[in-house]
Amino acid sequence: xxxxxxxxxxxxxxxxxxxxxxxxxxxxxxxxxxxxxxxxxxxxxxxxxxxxxxxxxxxxxxxxxxxxxxxxxxxxxxxxxxxxxxxxxxxxxxxxxxxxxxxxxxxxxxxxxxxxxxxxxxxxxxxxxxxxxxxxxxxxxxxxxxxxxxxxxxxxxxxxxxxxxxxxxxxxxxxxxxxxxxxxxxxxxxxxxxxxxxx
Numbered sequence: 001x002x003x004x005x006x007x008x009x010x011x012x013x014x015x016x017x018x019x020x021x022x023x024x025x026x027x028x029x030x031x032x033x034x035x036x037x038x039x040x041x042x043x044x045x046x047x048x049x050x051x052x053x054x055x056x057x058x059x060x061x062x063x064x065x066x067x068x069x070x071x072x073x074x075x076x077x078x079x080x081x082x083x084x085x086x087x088x089x090x091x092x093x094x095x096x097x098x099x100x101x102x103x104x105x106x107x108x109x110x111x112x113x114x115x116x117x118x119x120x121x122x123x124x125x126x127x128x129x130x131x132x133x134x135x136x137x138x139x140x141x142x143x144x145x146x147x148x149x150x151x152x153x154x155x156x157x158x159x160x161x162x163x164x165x166x167x168x169x170x171x172x173x174x175x176x177x178x179x180x181x182x183x184x185x186x187x188x189x190x191x192x193x194x195x196x197x198x199x
Contacts, residue, residue: 013055108150
């Protein structure tokens with residue numbers, strides 16, 4: 001529902017913007033120096049303004065609602081709630097166990113940003129010096145989310161572990177960062193028992 005609302009707002013914004021730019025501006029330029037043209041603005045101009053402003057308002061409301069849902073999800077994904085049923089390793093083997101099947105590459109992906117207030121706060125720190133804690137926190141949350149999504153994908157495949165786990169990050173726009181976690185999902189042999197002579 002939130003995505004549908006945002007889509008409607010985006011379409012209204014674009015239609016209003018295009019009408020104002022390609023019809024409103026030429027109309028205004030042609031009548032601004034003509035004293036004989038007066039009276040209220042034409043209906044289509046007012047409609048374009050309402051579409052433009054209404055679209056912006058709907059997009060802002062839908063993004064705020066989506067942020068509330070994301071915050072709830074992020075609270076559930078703190079490091080203490082790390083999934084334990086899928087082992088995550090940055091090595092190519094698990095000591096004492098053998099890889100029986102490679103299930104393929106699994107990825108977890110997110111593009112994360114902080115709100116403008118934190119950006120401004122980080123800019124002040126950039127001038128004064130010190131750790132940019134706003135971005136440290138942002139990247140920590142992005143890593144946890146990407147790792148959780150990667151583990152969830154491995155769980156869907158029935159994996160026991162994800163080996164060779166790696167992270168990759170790039171800047172997307174402004175201070176928004178893309179973070180990708182990836183590795184190889186595998187099935188492992190059962191752990192050795194204490195009465196196993198080879199253990």
